[in-house]
Amino acid sequence: MDETAAFERERPRLLRIAGCILRDNSEAEDIVQQAWLRLHSTEAIIDNLAGWLTTVTTRLCLDRLRAPKPILVDDQAFPSLTQDPADALALADMVGIALQVVLDRLTPNERVAFVLHDSFSIDFPTIALILGSTPAAARKLASRARSKVRQQGAPHRRADWEVVDAFLAAARQGDFEQLLALLAPGVVVAGDEAAISAGTPAHIEGRNAVATMFNGAAKAAWPVFIDGRPGAAWFHRGSPRVAFDFTVIDGVVSRINFRADPAILEHLTRRRAGELRN
Numbered sequence: 001m002d003e004t005a006a007f008e009r010e011r012p013r014l015l016r017i018a019g020c021i022l023r024d025n026s027e028a029e030d031i032v033q034q035a036w037l038r039l040h041s042t043e044a045i046i047d048n049l050a051g052w053l054t055t056v057t058t059r060l061c062l063d064r065l066r067a068p069k070p071i072l073v074d075d076q077a078f079p080s081l082t083q084d085p086a087d088a089l090a091l092a093d094m095v096g097i098a099l100q101v102v103l104d105r106l107t108p109n110e111r112v113a114f115v116l117h118d119s120f121s122i123d124f125p126t127i128a129l130i131l132g133s134t135p136a137a138a139r140k141l142a143s144r145a146r147s148k149v150r151q152q153g154a155p156h157r158r159a160d161w162e163v164v165d166a167f168l169a170a171a172r173q174g175d176f177e178q179l180l181a182l183l184a185p186g187v188v189v190a191g192d193e194a195a196i197s198a199g200t201p202a203h204i205e206g207r208n209a210v211a212t213m214f215n216g217a218a219k220a221a222w223p224v225f226i227d228g229r230p231g232a233a234w235f236h237r238g239s240p241r242v243a244f245d246f247t248v249i250d251g252v253v254s255r256i257n258f259r260a261d262p263a264i265l266e267h268l269t270r271r272r273a274g275e276l277r278n
Contacts, residue, residue, distance in 0.1 A: 006049055007036055013050075014057045017120060031060045051126045058116065058130050106145050113138050114145035117178075121162075121169035143177060160248040161230035164223070167246070167253060168232055171218035179211040184254040189213065194260035195242050201258075210256070218244075225269040226259070233268055240265045 011032060018028035035057045039046075046052045106114065109131050116122040116130070117138075124135040124142070131138060163182060170178035187210050191200040204210055221232045221244060232244040243264055247255035259265075 003039065007039060007053070010050055010053050014053055017054065018057055018061050027064065031057060031064065034060050051123075051129070054122060054126055055129045058112075062112075062130075106148060107141075109133070110141045110145040110148075113141035114149070117142045117169075118146065118166060121165045123169065123173055124175075139175070146181070160246070163248045163251060163253060164230045164232065164246050167214075168218055168221060168223070171214040171216070171221075174216040176211055176215050179214060180207055182253055183207040183210055184249065184252045187252075187254055187256070189256045189258070191258035192261055194262070195258035198242055198260050200242060200260075223271045225271050226264070227267075230271065233265070240268050243268060 014032045014035060015025075015028050018031040019025055035053055038056055039053065112131060113124075113127050116127050117124065124138040127138040127142075128135045131141075133141075167179065167182045169175075170182065185207050186205065187207055189201060189204040189210050191202055196202050201213070204213060218232070218234075220236070221234050224231055224233045224240070224243065226233075226243055226245050229245070231246050233240040234242045234244070241260065243259040245257040245259050246253055247257075
């Protein structure tokens, strides 16, 4: 795949990230165009294009937010010195107006780590590159921010696709704490007859047991639509073998059905992480 085609595949995701951070679609388009120009001009060998573009796009967004914004006084422009640039990162449109007060109490690094990981399922190595820290430090920042949000009691109910994608990301990264946070206490995992024949468990119940099963797993699972709902499926040599049909209630996973019935697999539709069908 050539450079242009590869970038176009990533463009919708980059626009969502930039749009949510900046809350301005035109500025988001400008940021993504700048990311393309940087990609086009770099001579570096890029092993992980998605991660590289995510890093560049987010840093460009942060630069835009931190740039002094002029205010008009008697028709003259003066740089605004009263607003901490980090305070501009109020991502109310993405995580809900009720979170604004809590987000304002987070440090800038906590805020970025929390939003990128919990709302966009961006992995900690990538967040660490953006923040200039280590993956372990980025994980701690997100965890600390998450704890502060819970302590404040601010509701942070994510859409079903956000929960599914965050669950898959936590499973791949081995983030046991995040898996627990995304599961209902009485969560059930069950398989249909075809899935059980393929080797999936027939029945598992309880948050700890389910988190343990998925911890460090799901590396071959990709986002799909199952009857129009956001889910995932395990693929082998390009073909879906088992679908993960999620039931999300009140922002947490209450049930995962493993489905390998050919009639189900035949009608799966691949989706990009973060994609919501209208």
